[in-house]
Amino acid sequence: MIVKTKKILINSELECASGEALENFELMTDFYGELNKKKDNAVLVCHAFSGSHHAAGKRDGNIGWWDEFIGPDKTIDTNRFYVVSVNNLGSCFGSSGPLSKDKNGERFNNNFPQLEVIDWVESQKMLADKLGIKKWHLVIGGSLGGMQSLQWAVSYPKMVKKVGILAAAAKTSSQNIALNEVEREVIRKDSDFHDGKYLEFNKSPVKGLKAARMLGHITYLSAKNMDQRFGRKLQNTDSKIAEDIDFEIENYLQYKGGKFAESFDANSYILLTKVMDKFDIAHGYDDSLESALENIRAEVLVVSFTSDWMFPTSNGKEICLASIKANKKCSYIELEGEHGHDSFLYPNEDYQNAIKNFIESR
Amino acid sequence: MIVKTKKILINSELECASGEALENFELMTDFYGELNKKKDNAVLVCHAFSGSHHAAGKRDGNIGWWDEFIGPDKTIDTNRFYVVSVNNLGSCFGSSGPLSKDKNGERFNNNFPQLEVIDWVESQKMLADKLGIKKWHLVIGGSLGGMQSLQWAVSYPKMVKKVGILAAAAKTSSQNIALNEVEREVIRKDSDFHDGKYLEFNKSPVKGLKAARMLGHITYLSAKNMDQRFGRKLQNTDSKIAEDIDFEIENYLQYKGGKFAESFDANSYILLTKVMDKFDIAHGYDDSLESALENIRAEVLVVSFTSDWMFPTSNGKEICLASIKANKKCSYIELEGEHGHDSFLYPNEDYQNAIKNFIESR
Numbered sequence: 001m002i003v004k005t006k007k008i009l010i011n012s013e014l015e016c017a018s019g020e021a022l023e024n025f026e027l028m029t030d031f032y033g034e035l036n037k038k039k040d041n042a043v044l045v046c047h048a049f050s051g052s053h054h055a056a057g058k059r060d061g062n063i064g065w066w067d068e069f070i071g072p073d074k075t076i077d078t079n080r081f082y083v084v085s086v087n088n089l090g091s092c093f094g095s096s097g098p099l100s101k102d103k104n105g106e107r108f109n110n111n112f113p114q115l116e117v118i119d120w121v122e123s124q125k126m127l128a129d130k131l132g133i134k135k136w137h138l139v140i141g142g143s144l145g146g147m148q149s150l151q152w153a154v155s156y157p158k159m160v161k162k163v164g165i166l167a168a169a170a171k172t173s174s175q176n177i178a179l180n181e182v183e184r185e186v187i188r189k190d191s192d193f194h195d196g197k198y199l200e201f202n203k204s205p206v207k208g209l210k211a212a213r214m215l216g217h218i219t220y221l222s223a224k225n226m227d228q229r230f231g232r233k234l235q236n237t238d239s240k241i242a243e244d245i246d247f248e249i250e251n252y253l254q255y256k257g258g259k260f261a262e263s264f265d266a267n268s269y270i271l272l273t274k275v276m277d278k279f280d281i282a283h284g285y286d287d288s289l290e291s292a293l294e295n296i297r298a299e300v301l302v303v304s305f306t307s308d309w310m311f312p313t314s315n316g317k318e319i320c321l322a323s324i325k326a327n328k329k330c331s332y333i334e335l336e337g338e339h340g341h342d343s344f345l346y347p348n349e350d351y352q353n354a355i356k357n358f359i360e361s362r
Numbered sequence: 363m364i365v366k367t368k369k370i371l372i373n374s375e376l377e378c379a380s381g382e383a384l385e386n387f388e389l390m391t392d393f394y395g396e397l398n399k400k401k402d403n404a405v406l407v408c409h410a411f412s413g414s415h416h417a418a419g420k421r422d423g424n425i426g427w428w429d430e431f432i433g434p435d436k437t438i439d440t441n442r443f444y445v446v447s448v449n450n451l452g453s454c455f456g457s458s459g460p461l462s463k464d465k466n467g468e469r470f471n472n473n474f475p476q477l478e479v480i481d482w483v484e485s486q487k488m489l490a491d492k493l494g495i496k497k498w499h500l501v502i503g504g505s506l507g508g509m510q511s512l513q514w515a516v517s518y519p520k521m522v523k524k525v526g527i528l529a530a531a532a533k534t535s536s537q538n539i540a541l542n543e544v545e546r547e548v549i550r551k552d553s554d555f556h557d558g559k560y561l562e563f564n565k566s567p568v569k570g571l572k573a574a575r576m577l578g579h580i581t582y583l584s585a586k587n588m589d590q591r592f593g594r595k596l597q598n599t600d601s602k603i604a605e606d607i608d609f610e611i612e613n614y615l616q617y618k619g620g621k622f623a624e625s626f627d628a629n630s631y632i633l634l635t636k637v638m639d640k641f642d643i644a645h646g647y648d649d650s651l652e653s654a655l656e657n658i659r660a661e662v663l664v665v666s667f668t669s670d671w672m673f674p675t676s677n678g679k680e681i682c683l684a685s686i687k688a689n690k691k692c693s694y695i696e697l698e699g700e701h702g703h704d705s706f707l708y709p710n711e712d713y714q715n716a717i718k719n720f721i722e723s724r
Contacts, residue, residue: 174588174611175580181612182576185619188606189569191553207551214544215577218537223674226536232642244550244632246639249536250543257547270606277608280594309671312585 001071001078003057004031007094010126014089020113023103027127028053028087028094032070033078035133042133043076043359044124045085046141046148048345049216049272050264052093055085068347075352076359081137088148089123090115090271098267099199110196110267117144117151117279125156138359139298140164142344143311144272147279150319154281157297164355166303167344169315170289170322171280176310179219180273183212187266196267209261209269214253222307222340289322296323300330301358303344303351305337331358363433363440365419366393369456372488376451382475385465389489390415390449390456394432395440397495404495405438405721406486407447408503408510410707411578411634412626414455417447430709437714438721443499450510451485452477452633460629461561472558472629479506479513479641487518500721501660502526504706505673506634509641512681516643519659526663526717529670529706531677532651532684533642538672541581542635545574549628558629571623571631576615584669584702651684658685662692663720665706665713667699693720 007028014022030053035042045055047065054062056070056078069075070083087095090112098112113119128136139152139160146168153163169176187193190208194201218226230249242254285291300323304316313334323330333354337343343351369390376384392415397404407417409427416424418432418440431437432445449457452474460474475481490498501514501522508530515525531538549555552570556563580588592611604616647653662685666678675696685692695716699705705713 171594173585174592174594174609175583175585177594177609178576178580178588178611178615181607181609181615182573182580184606185573185576185616186548189552189573211544211547211551211573214540214547218540218544221537223535223537223671226540230536232533232536232539244546245543246636247536247539247543249540253540253543254547274608309585 001032001057002034005029005053006031008127008130010123010130012126014119014123014126016113016119017116018114022089022096022113025089025096025123026094026100027089027096027123029127030054030056030083030085032056032083032085033081035082035131039133040135040137041080041082042131042136043081043083044128044136044139044152045070045076045083046139046145047085047088048141048143048145049276050260051145052091053085053087053095054093055083065345069352069355075356081359084127084131084133086124086127088120088272090268090275092265092268097265098271099265107199108267109199110270112267112271114271115275117147117275118155120148120275121151121155124152125159128159135159135161138162138164140166140355141168142166143168143341144276144279146344147276147281150281153296153298153300154292155295157295160298162301162358163296163298164301164303164358165316165319167305167308167311167341168319169311170282170292170319172277177277179215180277183215184270184273186211187269193266196270198266204261205266206261209264209266210257212269213260213264214257217253217256219310220340220342222309222337224307225338225340289318290325293319293323293326293328296326296328299358300328301354302330302332303354304332304334305341305343306334307337307339307343308341310341363394363419364396367391367415368393370489370492372485372492374488376481376485376488378475378481379478380476384451384458384475387451387458387485388456388462389451389458389485391489392416392418392445392447394418394445394447395443397444397493401495402497402499403443404493404498405443405445406498406501406514407432407438407445408501408507409447409450410503410505410507411638412622413507414453415447415449415457416455417445427707431714431717437718443721446489446493446495448486448489450482450634452630452637454627454630459627460633461627469561470629471561472632474629474633476633477637479509479637480517482510482637483513483517486514487521490521497521497523500524500526502528502717503530504528505530505703506638506641508706509638509643512643515658515660515662516654517657519657522660524663524720525658525660526665526720527678527681528665529667529673529703530681531673532644532654532681534639539639541577542639545577546632546635548573549631555628558632560628566623567628568623571626571628572619574631575622575626576619579615579618581672582702582704584671584699586669587700587702651680652687655681655685655688655690658688658690661720662690663716664692664694665716666694666696667703667705668696669699669701669705670703672703
């Protein structure tokens with residue numbers, strides 16, 4: 001598989017939904033496979049909250065987040081398709097975001113414009129123009145990436161042939177927002193946060209980031225999966241990684257949270273949770289989901305998982321029912337998933353067949 | 363209604379399940395109604411995690427947590443029954459706990475013995491002996507109070523005529539423990555926590571406590587209830603109580619968390635979440651719930667709420683099925699509840715009738 005990673009400068013202004021603007025911006029992007037002559041085999045893969053452009057292949061010891069789905073003869077067959085995977089604006093893996101510098105050469109820190117999902121679509125539209133891609137064969141993603149895919153199909157209907165919306169929703173719920181607010185709260189109140197200017201003090205609010213991720217991680221798993229995997233098993237005394245731990249699940253979360261806090265930027269964390277909170281595809285359509293989806297020209301695939309409590313199956317059904325009311329071609333698939341919300345990341349025969357058939361159907 | 367509040371000294375040693383001991387201890391206790399001559403009309407009401415002895419009536423502007431259920435002609439009719447409500451050991455509303463002094467006159471702080479639910483039952487058994495109550499007509503409680511009620515029926519079968527277990531479980535799940543660990547983590551990592559010795563510095567880790575309660579509060583509500591009550595409504599700019607708030611639900615949690623942090627003790631918070639984590643009634647019975655429940659002589663009422671995701675209905679069913687297998691008299695009632703886990707606190711005709719009929723039946 002041909003793999004390329006490029007940081008691409010888009011030298012045009014991006015006017016954000018908030019009214020703020022970026023004079024120009026960079027998008028860190030992975031490319032898997034080859035664009036054909038007709039340029040009609042491009043697939044845009046959209047990552048979730050804390051993901052990155054690195055969707056496939058091994059790099060610096062890390063495996064891409066959808067490696068089992070992208071590659072030669074895999075679900076998205078790179079012998080046939082040209083996969084584009086963009087690190088979202090505002091994130092911290094190479095695209096413009098809080099870690100970047102503004103036009104005066106100052107680091108943005110907490111002053112990066114607050115983005116919305118539609119801004120990501122705009123930025124990727126500008127990238128598609130630069131790449132000469134007039135129509136995506138497929139735009140697909142899970143969670144926040146699924147919301148992004150849906151926004152693509154609504155905002156640029158002529159540019160999306162098929163859209164795959166996995167473990168996502170047409171809008172975030174009050175509970176989603178509430179949990180995100182707790183995560184932001186623990187970051188902001190970390191004494192090393194310094195009102196978002198922590199890098200000027202050579203600090204990072206790692207304690208807050210760690211706790212935020214511990215909570216986030218619980219929302220990505222299911223209660224059943226946690227009971228099966230950890231249950232009430234006690235942690236070995238030798239391998240406790242923090243004081244006051246009794247159970248394995250505590251140790252696991254401490255470990256996962258700590259690892260994450262070493263590599264993620266706190267201002268990005270806050271910004272990206274706000275992007276999620278603000279997502280409501282029906283906003284601007286008199287709160288009518290059906291009206292919002294009327295724009296769509298793409299074939300729609302919606303997948304929900306019964307073990308997902310972050311975006312439960314009612315969210316997926318809602319999108320599909322509104323699509324059908326709006327006279328769109330939509331398939332809805334409900335799978336149990338063993339991993340709660342995270343199920344969209346894991347290989348499973350039914351799941352992969354559904355996506356593969358959807359992509360490869362005429 | 364006759365109401366009395368007393369701090370009762372139990373001047374005997376309490377040997378805790380952990381092996382640690384308290385030389386003596388105090389229990390802050392409310393009494394509603396009158397004990398009859400036969401002393402057979404006593405009802406023990408057990409509070410949940412952050413509750414107190416103050417279950418009924420208005421005091422200092424606060425209404426008791428089960429005021430709609432306890433009183434003359436109410437669900438638990440104080441014309442007939444004598445209600446005893448004890449602040450649990452380790453809590454911070456007057457009973458011995460981290461705020462108390464040890465035998466050397468030093469404040470316990472984080473050195474109060476780590477308790478288990480069975481220790482609460484032991485302490486209340488000693489109280490019952492002191493009060494001359496040989497058998498409770500009923501022991502009842504919700505959430506952690508329901509676990510305590512179950513433990514009473516198992517530990518002192520001859521002392522419990524009826525037991526009511528509301529919105530509770532026979533053991534905490536991996537997800538329960540995980541969420542509690544996040545709550546503890548944000549308290550411990552507050553820079554004002556000082557390894558639990560914060561009072562020696564005239565501090566309290568209010569930032570951590572606030573965030574912990576914000577998370578706890580989300581677990582007490584249901585996603586549906588939050589959507590109905592707050593949905594995606596934006597907060598008025600005038601009444602934002604913290605920076606960076608967009609939605610009403612964020613403001614609500616900030617407010618609730620902040621209020622709680624003013625009145626609760628952080629060491630108690632940590633200790634009490636650990637009590638919850640450690641609860642598994644089948645522990646010591648080869649992990650067989652049926653074996654554990656074989657001791658019971660009481661009639662059992664179990665109530666679960668379909669909107670409760672902290673202790674879902676499967677938890678209630680599990681207790682009732684095991685009771686029936688163990689040849690006990692058990693009724694199980696499943697109600698929707700509008701308030702998620704907190705539904706056990708709210709008046710509802712079916713719910714109150716079920717409890718009233720259970721109490722008053724021969």
